[in-house]
Amino acid sequence: MTDTSHPQPSEMTGVLAWIERSGNRLPDPVFIFLYCIAGVVAISVIAALAGVSALHPTQVDAAGNALVVSAESLLSAANVQKLLVEMPATFAGFHPLGYVLVVMLGAGVAERSGLFASAMSSAVSRAPSLLLTPAVAFIGMVGNLAADAAYVVLIPLAGVIFAAAGRHPIAGIAAAFAGVSGGFSANILPGQLDALLFGITEAAAETILPTWDANIAGNAYFIIAMTFVFLPVIWYVTDKIIEPHLAPIIPGEAESSTAGIIKGPDTSLTQGEIQGLKRAGMACLGIVALWVFLCVGPGTPLINEDANPEARLNPLYQSLVAGFFILFLAAGWAYGSASGSINNHRDVVRMMSESMSDLSYYLVLAF
Structure with a gap:
């Protein structure tokens, strides 16, 4: 009788085994x-x-x-x-707490409406086979705007897209994981992580200089530079080191445990989802235009004309947390109303409430 049992994986040895054992022993x-x-x-x-x-x-x-x-x-x-x-006041006055809660109220709607998933799916599936790796890595790094959604959506999606293009799905998963996890701090725009770091930095700096103000875009030059440093590294390691050691697959024969035979990337989005992405883009442009108007329009609410030149933009910088909240909320609502994931305002309130439940562990950690 033929033995059809799968071979057991060998135990990891050496330094990697020591790292794994040490990590498993760490407390919460x-x-x-x-x-x-x-x-x-x-x-x-x-x-x-x-x-x-x-x-x-x-x-x-x-x-x-x-x-x-x-x-x-x-x-x-x-x-x-x-x-x-002062324990309650200390907890409520924790600088990053308010920033993260505000941004996540809007990001929760964008995530649960399906906007982040569709945007990442569309961006990756349109890339040619040769540029799949840098496209996946780049979307992974930009995907940290969506917090954990990039982990849930992009990593398995990259495996499907690679398989449909005739490349090994493990290579796609590796590239996506490197972009999402290894490049989590890199981006071309400030995001939720910057809101968290913004609060911590400002609170720490004010212990020495109480009048010092931070802004959420303070790390912009650094995170943008990181994006274009990480990108070629992930591309090279995936295409030249990881993928050559993987067995080739035949296009069309890859199979997903949840979706069966993998379909081509051009069939991933429905008409409603495509329409939703268009509406979300229009909503984003509208919010950006509103912020520009608040900077140059009558009264310039986001520009302090009476302050010193180096401090005139402080209201604009400090308004970016609220700006990201409104941007995510408007884009998510616009997408959901077109795709069918949001039928009325109650769905929006529900999504915002669910996003707060995701922050329960963060609240414990902050306390």
């Missing part, structure tokens, strides 16, 4: 933060007992000398009282 990130907090508390007690002090980098005392800051125990009576009394 929430408890990692708790352990770090306990360590900081212990260090503060030791530093206070040892009389450690330092000179403040910007503040001076009455004599004009640099202000001496002495280490203070976090377990002192005053600090324990402050912790317990």
Whole structure:
């Protein structure tokens, strides 16, 4: 009798095995933060007992000398009282929390209406076979605007698109995963991650310079440059290292466990979805035009004409969080109304509510 059982994969050895075992032993990130907090508390007690002090980098005392800051125990009576009394205010005042919640209200509608999925599907499926790898990697990096939707949608979709083009689906999955995960901070536009970092950076900087203001586009040059550094690296590794070691497949014979025989990429979107993408694009242009009008129109609400030249654009920068919320909300609603995923305003409210449920772990982590 022929043995039809599948061979068991061999155990990973060497450095990779050690990394895997070490990673599996790590506690939940929430408890990692708790352990770090306990360590900081212990260090503060030791530093206070040892009389450690330092000179403040910007503040001076009455004599004009640099202000001496002495280490203070976090377990002192005053600090324990402050912790317990101001705990709700401390949590509610966490800078990044409001930014992330606001952006995700709009992004949740765009994601759950199907806009992100259709946009990524359309972008990848239109790419020629030769340019599939850079297209998938680029869409993966830009897809971090959609948060976790890129993981759920683009990675399996890339495997299907590669197979339909006669290339190995594993190569597509690898390229997509590298773009989405490895290039998560790279993009051509600020996104939800920038909203999070914006709040953390501003809160940290204000401890030294209270008048300092950050803006959500502060990392723009860096993340744009990262995009075009990562892109050729992912392209080369996928096409020259990964794919040559994979067995070739025959176009049309690839099969999906959920969709059966893989269809060509030109049949992926329905007429309603195509119409939805057009409406979403028009909505995006409308929101961009509105923001331009608020900058150059009567009264210039987003430009502070009375401020110093370097501070005149601060209202514009600080409005970008609200701008992304409105942009995602308008585009998602426009797409959903055309594709049929949104029938009335109740669907929009439901999607916004569901997007907040996705942030439950983030709320625990932020606390």
